[in-house]
Amino acid sequence: MWWTAATAPPDDLKGVDEKRDGGRRGVIAAAANATQFGRRWSGKILSAWFSRMRRHHLDDFVIRPATEADAASIAEIHTASWRDAYAHILAPDFLSGSIETDRLAVWSQRLRDGSPTQLVNVVLSPAGQAQAFVCGYCDFDPVWGSLVDNLHVRPDARGRGIGDRLFRAVAGELSAKASGSGLHLWVFEANVAGLRFYERLGGRVVESARSEIPAAGGKAVLRVHWPTIVQIG
Numbered sequence: 001m002w003w004t005a006a007t008a009p010p011d012d013l014k015g016v017d018e019k020r021d022g023g024r025r026g027v028i029a030a031a032a033n034a035t036q037f038g039r040r041w042s043g044k045i046l047s048a049w050f051s052r053m054r055r056h057h058l059d060d061f062v063i064r065p066a067t068e069a070d071a072a073s074i075a076e077i078h079t080a081s082w083r084d085a086y087a088h089i090l091a092p093d094f095l096s097g098s099i100e101t102d103r104l105a106v107w108s109q110r111l112r113d114g115s116p117t118q119l120v121n122v123v124l125s126p127a128g129q130a131q132a133f134v135c136g137y138c139d140f141d142p143v144w145g146s147l148v149d150n151l152h153v154r155p156d157a158r159g160r161g162i163g164d165r166l167f168r169a170v171a172g173e174l175s176a177k178a179s180g181s182g183l184h185l186w187v188f189e190a191n192v193a194g195l196r197f198y199e200r201l202g203g204r205v206v207e208s209a210r211s212e213i214p215a216a217g218g219k220a221v222l223r224v225h226w227p228t229i230v231q232i233g
Ligand SMILES: CC(C)(COP(=O)(O)OP(=O)(O)OC[C@H]1O[C@@H](n2cnc3c(N)ncnc32)[C@H](O)[C@@H]1OP(=O)(O)O)[C@@H](O)C(=O)NCCC(=O)NCCS
Pocket: 081, 085, 151, 152, 153, 154, 157, 158, 159, 160, 161, 162, 163, 164, 165, 185, 186, 187, 188, 191, 193, 194, 196, 197
């Protein structure tokens, strides 16, 4: 049988076949290796290019502090994000209930009477539509440092680098304001994509606890920690 680059044998066949075939297969295997090497590098180059394009695309997005006028947009993103990302985590009755009203009350109050340590930012698209928000607290815990309490990107805007940019921005702001340098947050263990996002940013899981949100039914939550914000990768 003639091997093409596409049907080249896996590594464990290579040595035996090369000896039996007087080198002909060796030449073909070398060509196949070169092709695999080329594919691996072209994959890396393409992924770097997509990542650069993704960041470039976000250059026209704005991150700014939220005001009371943003309460409704933030409540809408929060509700949509819970219904989408937490569908397998929070009770269906809770998610299909009147959480919009509850979130609107929470965000109106937080943006009206927030403590001086609270920081809420929104991301706006070039058309001025809110795409994401984050809420953090400086020096929240003497051991674990500042807290990122909420980070949500609209479900249809995820995976484009918005969360990454917003998280880095809030981490920088918290570190500039806080007296300590640590940062932490809680994430549901079942939120696998969310956890992967934080681990890629250099966070480490340091402990596990049970969620106190009644609709979570005691599901596990993980504390993710950055001892210093410089560690955000
Ligand atoms: C987690 C979240 C804030 C990340 O923001 P984002 O703009 O989607 O993230 P980026 O584009 O910067 O990075 C993409 C990464 O985010 C993570 N991610 C989490 N949920 C995702 C989703 N629904 N779609 C795409 N990526 C998601 C993944 O790790 C993804 O990378 P990978 O799939 O290559 O591993 C955002 O996806 C989100 O709002 N998720 C739902 C709410 C949530 O989990 N918040 C954090 C709770 S503590």
